[in-house]
Amino acid sequence: xxxxxxxxxxxEIAVRVMxxxxxxxxxxxxxxxxxxxxxxxxxxxxxAEHIGPSPSEESYLSIDRVLxxxxxxxxxxxxxxxxxxxxxxxxxxxxxxxxxxxxxxSVQSIRMMGSKTAARQTAxxxxxxxxxxxxxxxxxxxxxxxxxxxxYPVLLKAVAGGGGKGMRRVDRAAGLESALRDAASEAGRAxxxxxxxVERLIEQPRHIEIQLLGDRHGxxxxxGERECSLQRRHQKVxxxxxxxxxxxxxxxxxxxxxxxxxxxxAAGYYNAGTxxxxxxxxxxxxxxxxxxxxxVEHPVTELVTGLDxxxxxxxxxxxxxxxxxxxxxxxxxxxxxxxxxxxxxxxNFLPFPGKLTRLRRPLGPGxxxxxxxxDGWTVPMEYDxxxxxxxxxxxxxxxxxxxxxxxxxEYDVAGIRxxxxxxxxxxxxxxxxxxxxxxxxxxEFFARTSAPQPPQDLAAVAALAAAVHSLAxxxxxxAGPAAASSSAWRESGRSxxxx
Amino acid sequence: xKLALRINGAEDRIELLSPAPHCRFRLGDGxxxxxxxxxxxxxxxxxxxxxxxxxxxxxxxAGGLVVAIDGFRFEIAVRDPRRWSRQAGARGSxxxxxxxxxxxxxxxxxxxxxxxxxxxxxxxxxxxxxxMQNELKATRAGRILTVGxxxxxxxxxxxxxxxxx
Numbered sequence: 001x002x003x004x005x006x007x008x009x010x011x012e013i014a015v016r017v018m019x020x021x022x023x024x025x026x027x028x029x030x031x032x033x034x035x036x037x038x039x040x041x042x043x044x045x046x047x048a049e050h051i052g053p054s055p056s057e058e059s060y061l062s063i064d065r066v067l068x069x070x071x072x073x074x075x076x077x078x079x080x081x082x083x084x085x086x087x088x089x090x091x092x093x094x095x096x097x098x099x100x101x102x103x104x105x106s107v108q109s110i111r112m113m114g115s116k117t118a119a120r121q122t123a124x125x126x127x128x129x130x131x132x133x134x135x136x137x138x139x140x141x142x143x144x145x146x147x148x149x150x151x152y153p154v155l156l157k158a159v160a161g162g163g164g165k166g167m168r169r170v171d172r173a174a175g176l177e178s179a180l181r182d183a184a185s186e187a188g189r190a191x192x193x194x195x196x197x198v199e200r201l202i203e204q205p206r207h208i209e210i211q212l213l214g215d216r217h218g219x220x221x222x223x224g225e226r227e228c229s230l231q232r233r234h235q236k237v238x239x240x241x242x243x244x245x246x247x248x249x250x251x252x253x254x255x256x257x258x259x260x261x262x263x264x265x266a267a268g269y270y271n272a273g274t275x276x277x278x279x280x281x282x283x284x285x286x287x288x289x290x291x292x293x294x295x296v297e298h299p300v301t302e303l304v305t306g307l308d309x310x311x312x313x314x315x316x317x318x319x320x321x322x323x324x325x326x327x328x329x330x331x332x333x334x335x336x337x338x339x340x341x342x343x344x345x346x347x348n349f350l351p352f353p354g355k356l357t358r359l360r361r362p363l364g365p366g367x368x369x370x371x372x373x374x375d376g377w378t379v380p381m382e383y384d385x386x387x388x389x390x391x392x393x394x395x396x397x398x399x400x401x402x403x404x405x406x407x408x409x410e411y412d413v414a415g416i417r418x419x420x421x422x423x424x425x426x427x428x429x430x431x432x433x434x435x436x437x438x439x440x441x442x443x444e445f446f447a448r449t450s451a452p453q454p455p456q457d458l459a460a461v462a463a464l465a466a467a468v469h470s471l472a473x474x475x476x477x478x479a480g481p482a483a484a485s486s487s488a489w490r491e492s493g494r495s496x497x498x499x
Numbered sequence: 500x501k502l503a504l505r506i507n508g509a510e511d512r513i514e515l516l517s518p519a520p521h522c523r524f525r526l527g528d529g530x531x532x533x534x535x536x537x538x539x540x541x542x543x544x545x546x547x548x549x550x551x552x553x554x555x556x557x558x559x560x561a562g563g564l565v566v567a568i569d570g571f572r573f574e575i576a577v578r579d580p581r582r583w584s585r586q587a588g589a590r591g592s593x594x595x596x597x598x599x600x601x602x603x604x605x606x607x608x609x610x611x612x613x614x615x616x617x618x619x620x621x622x623x624x625x626x627x628x629x630x631m632q633n634e635l636k637a638t639r640a641g642r643i644l645t646v647g648x649x650x651x652x653x654x655x656x657x658x659x660x661x662x663x664x
Contacts (some may be wrong), residue, residue, distance in 0.1 A: 176513045307539055342629075348602060351629035352656065354603045357558060358542060381604055381653075409569065414542070414558045421570035454571040457548060459506060460526050461534075462566040462573040465544040465555035467502050467513045468522065469564065470577040 001318050002026055002077045002101070006070045007041070008091075009081030010060060012298070012372040012388055014041035017079050020310040028071045031066060033059035035380040040372045045072050054382045060084045063091050067098050077101035077317060079310075083384070086293040087114055103317040105271045105292050113290040114265040117159050117197055123287040123482060126266035128259045131202060131278060131286040137195030140180055146198045147176060153203075158178060158187035159195035162289075164234025166190060168357050186248075204438040206277040207231065208285070210260035211301045213309070214270040215316050221326045222257035223301050223309075228276075229437035230426070232349050237442070238423065239297035239337045241304045244397060244435025249283060263287060272298075272313050296339065296389065299306055299370060303335035303393040334400040337391040338408070338423045340371070342379045345422035346451065353381040357415035362407035366393045379416060387418065397435070401427050425452055503578040521586075561657035562599070595644065598635050598661040600654045604628030609650050612659070615643045623661050626654065636661055 005021050006029040007014045018028045030045035035054035042048045043343055049069035052059035059065065061084055078095050080086035088405070089110040095102040104110070104197035113119045117137070120130050134146055137159050147154045147170070156179055158166030166187030168179040173356065180196060188194035206417055207228045214220035227243035228236045246252045267290070274295045276288040298309050316322070322407055343349045359375040371388025373379070379387065394400040408424050429445060500515040516523040519536040526532075535542045535547040546553045558565045563576035608625040611617060617637045624646075641663040648660045 193656075237631075313617070344602065350602045350633055351631050352602050353602075353628050354655070358556060359538070385628065385629045412554075412556060412567070414565075414567065424570055452571075454568075455574075457551070458553070458568050458571055459573060460532070461546045461548055461553045461555055462568055462571075462575060463504055463506060463511065463513050463526055464522060464524055464534060464536065464548075465546060465557055466504065466564045466566050466573075466575040466577050467515055467524070468519050468538075468544060469542075469557045470502065470513070471500065471518075472538075474579065493501050 002075075002314065004029060004047075004073065004075045005077045005079055005103070006031065006066070006073065006075040006100075007045070007079050007081065007316070008060070008066045008085055009079075009083070010036055010041055010372075011383065012370050012386060013081040013083075013294070015044060015372050016370045017081060017310055017364070018044055020308055021079075021314070023308075024314065026314070029061070029069065029075050031069050033382075035382050038377070039380075040374060040377070042213065049062075049073060054380065054423045056084065061262050063088075063094050066091075067094060070095075070100055070454030071098065075100065077103055077314075079103040079313070080293065082291075082293050082296055087112060087291070095311070100357060101317050103271070103313050105179060105269050105273060109267045109269045109273075110292045113269075113273075113292050116157065116289055117160060119289050120287070122266050123263045123290075126262040128263040128275075128287040129285065131199045131288070135196045136197060138198055140177055143180055143196075143198045144173070144176060150200050153201040155199045155201040156183040156196050157199060158183065158191055158193070159197055160191035161187060161191040166196065167234060180379050202278050202280045202286070204440060205229075205244070205280055206245060206437060207236070207276065207288075207436050207439055208246065208279050209258065209274050209276040209295070209296070210257050210274060211298070212260055212264050212269070212273045212310075213312060213316070213322065214264065214273075215322045216270045216319060217321050219322045219325075220261050220265060221322060221324070221329055222260055223305050223307065224253055224331050225256060226295075226300055227296055227437060230441055231439050232345075232442050234439075236297060237341070237419070239300050239428065240397070241300040241335050242331065244437065245279065245283070247397070248435075252285070259285070259287070262295065263290065270359065270379060270432060271316050272309055295336055296386070299389060299391040300335040300337045302330045303368065303391060304333055305329060306332070333393055333395050335391055335393045335406050336397075336400050338404065338419075339386055340388045340390055340411070340413075341419050342385040342387055342416045343419055344417040345419045349419070351381070351385045352417040353440040354386065354416040355379075356413060358412065359414075360410065360412040362390060362410035364407070364408060364410070367404050367407050368392070373413075387413070398433075401433065425449070471485060501580065503580060505576040505578075507524045507574055534630055551626050561655060565582055596638055596641065597659045598623055598638065598663065600626055600656055600658045601633060601635070602626065602628055603655045604633075604653070606648045606650055606652045606654060606660070607632065609646060609648065611643050611646060617643060617663065618639060624648065626660075635660065638664065 004027040007017050021028050028045045030048040031051045032042045033054045051065040085091040089107050092102040093107045153171045156168040168183045170179045183196050184194040196225040198404045211223040225243050225401045227240045232239040274291045277285040279285045342352045355378040368391045373387045394403045504511045514525040537545045542557050544555045548660045556569045566573045604626040605625045619640045621637045622634045644662040644664045646661050
């Protein structure tokens with residue numbers, strides 16, 4: 001087993017990985033940019049190394065600097081987390097060249113699954129169903145020919161893409177040319193490749209994915225599905241296991257699981273990975289892509305299977321065999337995860353970095369919080385606005401929903417805006433309760449609902465609190481310049497000056 | 500003690516007849532009510548009103564106070580008429596429109612200069628945070644009076660970035 005592992009990441013996932021490594025008795029090395037000197041992953045690690053300025057191209061995405069840090073600290077393996085270098089085949093190769101174990105799949109598997117079109121071809125060869133589409137980047141003529149043959153609407157997607165960048169829906173032939181131009185220019189900026197391919201558009205699809213785990217000895221199992229249909233800007237915000245649809249049609253877990261395993265095996269896959277499917281309204285499923293790393297939303301799978309995916313990743317990377325068979329995988333209860341973002345859901349989900357002036361975390365039965373924030377921390381504006389993942393477990397979907405609402409009510413973050421209140425609205429929604437989910441759910445939700453009205457008396461309480469607060473502050477200010485400083489005000493506010 | 504309030508944009512007033520913790524108060528023209536108010540944590544007020552318990556967190560921002568209770572946010576500006584002289588004249592003189600940063604971030608582009616004539620909806624500045632760019636647009640036609648930020652500057656939410664006359 002490894003003695004020391006470097007985590008080539010930041011934020012909540014670096015903290016998540018370190019927790020397991022610590023439980024396994026493995027030393028941890030953090031890397032950090034200028035913006036992250038006081039971030040939790042640095043404070044928590046056994047060792048830490050500065051790897052450059054705040055822009056991620058010069059720090060977390062710099063293969064050389066990450067490897068230098070690993071050599072300097074004598075790490076034997078690197079866990080890449082998700083994002084950053086996690087799906088970069090060159091990085092995985094550079095780790096192997098430097099004599100470090102890359103905790104993930106082989107370089108070859110990353111290459112086969114990294115390009116969306118190459119992944120599609122692998123899936124087709126393995127007999128997994130795919131959405132009808134071109135298997136390569138297209139010219140305008142090719143796109144037009146595909147749409148004429150297969151019918152509108154179609155979806156344009158970036159060959160090198162992800163996260164909705166370079167994606168366009170086209171409903172009519174007239175809109176194809178400009179949509180293709182926009183998509184190509186966006187893809188060019190985001191991925192340095194303007195190549196676009198075309199797919200038939202699935203209306204109101206669900207996004208359901210299968211968690212896979214394989215060892216280096218040819219064993220592979222699936223750990224069931226995750227429902228990830230709730231998205232904004234093509235990014236997931238809430239996930240569940242089981243999927244409400246699969247719970248209704250349990251045979252889907254086996255058929256999707258087997259299709260995922262076939263596709264992954266075709267790429268010689270090992271370690272943890274996820275195959276994403278779109279599911280149409282007739283419950284037909286289509287291979288979308290494979291993520292060759294740990295997923296953000298892995299905790300819901302851990303909660304219902306009782307497994308620690310990071311621990312299994314590390315053991316597999318060290319050469320261990322899978323410690324269980326497919327038949328031994330059991331699912332119990334229902335887990336839901338909300339991604340808590342520093343953003344304003346009522347202003348187009350615009351990011352909202354800044355200093356946390358107060359933080360109260362949800363606790364109590366069935367609550368798991370994977371976060372990277374603390375009271376007084378300034379959320380850097382350079383990175384993804386994910387603050388924490390709040391996951392709950394209960395016996396049924398109904399109980400899990402109630403538990404999540406309860407936990408969100410306990411969650412209090414001041415100083416920045418978050419989507420905590422928005423999740424409560426979604427969880428109360430009748431359509432959500434019925435499990436009628438699809439990737440356009442949030443957009444539709446905004447169209448058919450209005451902002452929630454506060455219960456009676458809440459405005460009166462708010463006015464009273466504001467008045468009491470202002471008076472106490474004015475009194476502190478009047479008491480002189482020393483007392484007017486913020487710390488003096490805080491002290492006096494506490495000790496009864498508000499009387 | 501009478502205070503003028505603006506709650507989520509609507510004018511109101513509150514009269515505090517007795518101070519915390521045993522508050523008696525009147526909101527607008529409503530009846531006199533009583534509540535018990537304590538501050539167990541910095542910026543957090545525990546309010547007991549008609550037998551119900553509320554936890555109100557008060558946050559000071561550039562635009563005034565933000566009070567959050569049970570997930571609901573109230574933006575509240577409090578004015579003490581007796582302190583009018585100190586607080587008046589801050590902003591809001593007729594005919595001048597301010598454009599504030601909707602989120603904290605970095606100014607990546609400044610598209611106008613003082614003296615420029617702009618149309619309603621015309622882009623003025625671009626603010627970026629967490630890889631998302633947001634173009635701030637003129638809320639009405641007019642002439643740019645001031646531009647308060649340079650390219651590359653870091654701004655906080657609510658900060659005035661431009662004024663239009």
